[in-house]
Amino acid sequence: METTVIIGASHGGVQVAASLREMNYSGRIILAAEEPHLPYHRPPLSKALLDPAQPDGLMLRPSAFYEQKDITLRLGKRVDAIDLDKHVVRFGSEEAIGFDHLVLATGARARIPQIEGINLRNVLTLRTLPDAKSLAASLTSAQDVVVLGAGMIGLEFAAVAARAGRRTTVIDATSRPLLRGLSPEMAQHLQKMHEANGVRFIFDDGITTIEGDEAVSAVVTKSGQRIKADLVLVAVGVVPNVELAVAAGIEADNGIVVDTHLQTSHEGIYAIGDCAAFPANGGNRLRIESVQNATDHARTVAASIVGKRQPFNKVPWFWSDQYDAKLQIAGLWNGYDQAILRPSGNDGSFAYYLFANDKLLCVEAINAPGDHVAARKILSDGLDLRPEHLADPSFDPKLFMRQQPSHS
Amino acid sequence: MPIVNYVDHGGNCTQIDVPADDSVMEGAIANGVEGIVAECGGSAMCATCHVYVREEFLGLLPPVGEIEDTMLDLTASERRDNSRLSCQIRMSDALDGLTVEMPETQT
Numbered sequence: 001m002e003t004t005v006i007i008g009a010s011h012g013g014v015q016v017a018a019s020l021r022e023m024n025y026s027g028r029i030i031l032a033a034e035e036p037h038l039p040y041h042r043p044p045l046s047k048a049l050l051d052p053a054q055p056d057g058l059m060l061r062p063s064a065f066y067e068q069k070d071i072t073l074r075l076g077k078r079v080d081a082i083d084l085d086k087h088v089v090r091f092g093s094e095e096a097i098g099f100d101h102l103v104l105a106t107g108a109r110a111r112i113p114q115i116e117g118i119n120l121r122n123v124l125t126l127r128t129l130p131d132a133k134s135l136a137a138s139l140t141s142a143q144d145v146v147v148l149g150a151g152m153i154g155l156e157f158a159a160v161a162a163r164a165g166r167r168t169t170v171i172d173a174t175s176r177p178l179l180r181g182l183s184p185e186m187a188q189h190l191q192k193m194h195e196a197n198g199v200r201f202i203f204d205d206g207i208t209t210i211e212g213d214e215a216v217s218a219v220v221t222k223s224g225q226r227i228k229a230d231l232v233l234v235a236v237g238v239v240p241n242v243e244l245a246v247a248a249g250i251e252a253d254n255g256i257v258v259d260t261h262l263q264t265s266h267e268g269i270y271a272i273g274d275c276a277a278f279p280a281n282g283g284n285r286l287r288i289e290s291v292q293n294a295t296d297h298a299r300t301v302a303a304s305i306v307g308k309r310q311p312f313n314k315v316p317w318f319w320s321d322q323y324d325a326k327l328q329i330a331g332l333w334n335g336y337d338q339a340i341l342r343p344s345g346n347d348g349s350f351a352y353y354l355f356a357n358d359k360l361l362c363v364e365a366i367n368a369p370g371d372h373v374a375a376r377k378i379l380s381d382g383l384d385l386r387p388e389h390l391a392d393p394s395f396d397p398k399l400f401m402r403q404q405p406s407h408s
Numbered sequence: 409m410p411i412v413n414y415v416d417h418g419g420n421c422t423q424i425d426v427p428a429d430d431s432v433m434e435g436a437i438a439n440g441v442e443g444i445v446a447e448c449g450g451s452a453m454c455a456t457c458h459v460y461v462r463e464e465f466l467g468l469l470p471p472v473g474e475i476e477d478t479m480l481d482l483t484a485s486e487r488r489d490n491s492r493l494s495c496q497i498r499m500s501d502a503l504d505g506l507t508v509e510m511p512e513t514q515t
Binding site: 011043044059060062064065291292299319321369372373398401 | 440453482
């Protein structure tokens, strides 16, 4: 029987399996993952840490789903090698499973910088369910929290810590928060919001030493500041898990290299989600770490496997919850030359519309879901929104989205 | 425990006991009810837990919030007057017997 093996069972891997069955794929589906837990939602881990009512996290699907759909889950099983000649994946030395299609959904792991004292107790990263449990437990008794890295994970955790009344310091090597994820305009807004909640930022700096006997007691920065700390979250980005692919001879370059169909350098072998470097408009390769990217990749690959090949072409979108702000992003901000602020209500909600050569690239919205939803539609349908439209104070993004004929 | 009736697009009904305070979406996911995807895990971000609520229960539900209202414009299947995001409906004894119909597609 035809077999599809999926390595990695998070948002992307699980969606490939689910989509294959939705598309009436009748072959065998094997979903293998190193983590022992039933696949779970990752975004809540950093946004609210762990809901005490759901100590095992929020599962993506119940265990019965995999049985009903005849999806063989192999949890806690590490794939040790891919043999391209024999078309098998190997678990240890004894077991090999043959495949017709292979999907690499291996994700990414937290990057761990080489810092003296990085292995001290209460120096943590946040990526998995056990990570979130450790972090939640450490936060209960912590007073002084240091977050290394002002990216999305770092800031979401800083918001949780500050809200819990902890003295919270965020240190970043660059000159502002969210250098990769957000425009300078929106990043500045978020910084002010954190500062209003008592978070202290130290930019253009790093940690040279983490001090402590057994557990962390302080960090020393490159500029020589010594900051008391009984909890340190290291959130300086991720490393894509490409080793398995590379060992098999599959091309990787900051992610497993794939074409517009998300196929790797080898026929019938695909890579999706955080671990996949895919071609974007203009020829650059993108590697995006988000739920939407993983699940949309998954649907594209499932379609290819059932013989309905289509290039991947989806508008990226993201969200973050910090304090009372829901940040929603549609598109990618890089390369914009004009930012237009649209206040959307008396409640402080607003959105930045980012244009390049009068063409909309990205909309970053705070508590302004109408702007976000419209942006997703405008970008995916290719509607011609121009800076002039925003200049009209009566501009309503949802009306604009509905008035325009849809191209899709 | 209050009961929710999940009616799929083909008209088949699945009856589930959903604990009070859990959302209608969570009740579906925890029990493997098909037709509700909930890609964002209940953040009112993805509009993939869209349901049509039977008329007689509409008045018992809290009003549609602004974020929900907006996300409902993004649903893959047609939005109707009784459209709701099931992640935004928390169960209570008053809602016992709530009947929701799933749309043809969520994505």
